[in-house]
Amino acid sequence: MPSQRPHRFTFLLLDRFTMMPFAASLEPLRLANRAAGTTLYEWRLVGISGDIAKCSNGTRIALDGGLDSDTTLSRDDVVIVCGGTEVSREASKPVLNWLRRQARGGAAIGAICTGSWILAAAGLLDGRKATIHWENHDGFSEAFPDVDLFRSVFVDDGNRLTAAGGTSPIDLMLHLIARTHGDELAANVADQLLHTSIRTNQDSQRLSIPTRIGVRHPRLAAVIARMEENLEDPISPARLAADAGMSTRQLERLFRKYLNRSPKRYYMETRLGRARNLLMQTELSIIEVALASGFSSPSHFSKCYRAQYGSTPYRERGTAGSNTSDKPS
Numbered sequence: 658m659p660s661q662r663p664h665r666f667t668f669l670l671l672d673r674f675t676m677m678p679f680a681a682s683l684e685p686l687r688l689a690n691r692a693a694g695t696t697l698y699e700w701r702l703v704g705i706s707g708d709i710a711k712c713s714n715g716t717r718i719a720l721d722g723g724l725d726s727d728t729t730l731s732r733d734d735v736v737i738v739c740g741g742t743e744v745s746r747e748a749s750k751p752v753l754n755w756l757r758r759q760a761r762g763g764a765a766i767g768a769i770c771t772g773s774w775i776l777a778a779a780g781l782l783d784g785r786k787a788t789i790h791w792e793n794h795d796g797f798s799e800a801f802p803d804v805d806l807f808r809s810v811f812v813d814d815g816n817r818l819t820a821a822g823g824t825s826p827i828d829l830m831l832h833l834i835a836r837t838h839g840d841e842l843a844a845n846v847a848d849q850l851l852h853t854s855i856r857t858n859q860d861s862q863r864l865s866i867p868t869r870i871g872v873r874h875p876r877l878a879a880v881i882a883r884m885e886e887n888l889e890d891p892i893s894p895a896r897l898a899a900d901a902g903m904s905t906r907q908l909e910r911l912f913r914k915y916l917n918r919s920p921k922r923y924y925m926e927t928r929l930g931r932a933r934n935l936l937m938q939t940e941l942s943i944i945e946v947a948l949a950s951g952f953s954s955p956s957h958f959s960k961c962y963r964a965q966y967g968s969t970p971y972r973e974r975g976t977a978g979s980n981t982s983d984k985p986s
């Protein structure tokens with residue numbers, strides 16, 4: 658029997674939070690109330706200033722309050738940390754201490770988009786399952802090795818809830834609505850949102866490889882998947898070809914035909930993409946970034962990086978400054 662008391666959500670809006678995931682978290686709750694004809698959910702918005710929170714697109718959102726030192730939520734409450742760009746700058750002592758206090762009080766603690774970074778910085782995800790936007794996955798893994806990180810759209814690990822960003826919070830909220838008030842209400846809310854396919858915690862954030870590359874070729878997709886799974890220790894083209902049941906020459910022709918580049922070049926570009934994310938999102942040294950991306954020689958890494966991006970890793974790191982968890986969305 659559903660509880661008669663409204664479920665209470667507190668959204669912590671960090672500076673430069675992203676609008677899409679925030680709206681995707683809040684609107685399902687509003688629509689659930691509308692569809693049920695009663696107040697099933699209540700919410701409030703808080704932030705470090707207690708006055709206004711600024712979104713990454715420049716929009717300003719009025720807050721209901723700040724991080725009052727005398728306010729401790731209970732186990733009936735859910736806290737959702739809304740992250741965005743330059744999220745590591747928001748890991749301040751007041752924010753981390755407030756979150757720890759709410760967790761000690763028994764509140765469920767969640768995060769959307771890069772908000773997972775803040776939960777991890779507070780130590781609230783150690784030994785727990787979580788997710789974060791795919792673009793921040795590698796940097797997060799390096800920074801917080803004690804977190805069991807997944808690439809799914811959302812993760813429900815009991816009193817820890819994380820969603821990857823974009824529209825994924827819709828799926829997390831539908832999951833919570835269905836769990837508390839039934840599948841029929843969740844489906845009604847999904848219809849109102851024109852959300853025609855409700856994803857589960859088993860669904861991946863990114864498009865499938867065939868969809869991403871625009872080619873439906875099983876063996877090509879399998880080879881690319883092997884590459885993406887082995888960026889730190891690259892596999893030779895000969896081994897990739899043999900494992901895929903073809904000759905090296907056949908593999909070369911396959912990549913040339915569909916991707917207009919050699920397997921070696923495609924692999925290199927993928928590894929350099931990972932290196933760039935690590936440079937932007939972590940404080941790993943240049944040598945550590947090179948090794949994590951499959952380059953044993955820093956000079957070779959720098960040469961390849963400059964050829965790809967027109968800048969050296971050292972200059973790129975200088976441009977990024979302290980924005981160790983920046984993301985564009």
